[in-house]
Amino acid sequence: MSGRQDHWQHVYATKTDEQVSWFEASPETSMALLEAAGPVAGAVVIDVGGGASRLVDALLEARAAHVSVLDLSSAALERSKARLGDQSRVAWIATDICDWTPDRRYDLWHDRAAFHFLVDPADRARYVTVLHAALRPGGRAVIGTFALDGPEKCSGLPVARHDAYTLAAALGEGFELIAQQTHEHTTPWGSVQKFQFATFERR
Numbered sequence: 353m354s355g356r357q358d359h360w361q362h363v364y365a366t367k368t369d370e371q372v373s374w375f376e377a378s379p380e381t382s383m384a385l386l387e388a389a390g391p392v393a394g395a396v397v398i399d400v401g402g403g404a405s406r407l408v409d410a411l412l413e414a415r416a417a418h419v420s421v422l423d424l425s426s427a428a429l430e431r432s433k434a435r436l437g438d439q440s441r442v443a444w445i446a447t448d449i450c451d452w453t454p455d456r457r458y459d460l461w462h463d464r465a466a467f468h469f470l471v472d473p474a475d476r477a478r479y480v481t482v483l484h485a486a487l488r489p490g491g492r493a494v495i496g497t498f499a500l501d502g503p504e505k506c507s508g509l510p511v512a513r514h515d516a517y518t519l520a521a522a523l524g525e526g527f528e529l530i531a532q533q534t535h536e537h538t539t540p541w542g543s544v545q546k547f548q549f550a551t552f553e554r555r
C-alpha cells in the first residue's frame with residue numbers, strides 16, 4: 353500500500369463523516385456547477401477522489417446515466433456503498449488517479465479537493481493525461497481546490513493551492529477554461545475554507 357493510500361484508508365477507518373473538514377451534507381455548489389456544465393440527466397459522470405461524498409446520491413437523483421466514484425480509499429467507497437445499497441448505475445473504483453487507465457469515456461468529470469493533494473508536478477501531469485483519456489472531446493471537468501488564500505494543509509497533508517489560471521496552466525492546451533467561481537466551505541465545526549472551482553472543456 354502506498355503512503356498516501358495508507359493515509360486515506362486510516363482517515364476513513366477512524367473518522368465519521370462529520371469528523372472530516374470537507375464534509376457537506378448536500379453538495380450544492382458541485383451540483384450547480386455540474387448542471388451548468390452538463391446537463392447531468394443522461395450524462396456519464398465520474399467523481400474523482402469522491403471519498404464518501406454524497407455527490408453520487410445527488411447525481412443519481414438528478415438522473416445521471418452512470419456514475420463512477422474513484423478514490424484511493426476502498427474504506428471510503430464502502431461507506432458510500434453501504435449508504436446507497438445496490439446501484440446498477442454506479443461503478444466503484446479504488447485506485448490512485450495517477451495510476452488509472454479509464455475504460456470508458458465520460459461526459460462530466462468532478463473533483464472536489466483531490467487534485468490539490470498533487471504537490472509534485474509529475475503527479476499533476478499524470479492526472480492531466482488520465483483526464484484527457486477519460487473525458488470525451490467537448491466533455492467538461494469541474495475541479496475544486498483550496499484557493500490561493502485557502503488553507504495550506506488538508507487532512508494534515510500539504511496541498512497545492514490554485515486559482516483558475518494556475519489550474520488552466522496545469523491542465524494545458526487540451527482544455528479550455530469556461531467558468532470559474534470561488535466558494536467558502538464551512539466545516540462541520542464552523543471554520544471557513546476558501547475554495548476555487550473552475551470548469552474546463554476538453555477541446
Ligand SMILES: C[S@@+](CC[C@H](N)C(=O)[O-])C[C@H]1O[C@@H](n2cnc3c(N)ncnc32)[C@H](O)[C@@H]1O
Binds near residue numbers: 356400402423448507
Ligand atoms: C478532502 S477529501 C474530499 C472527498 C470528496 N471529494 C468530498 O468532497 O467529500 C479528498 C479525497 O481524495 C482522495 N484522494 C487523495 N489523493 C488521491 C489520489 N491520488 N487518487 C485518488 N483519490 C485520492 C482521498 O482518499 C479523499 O477521499
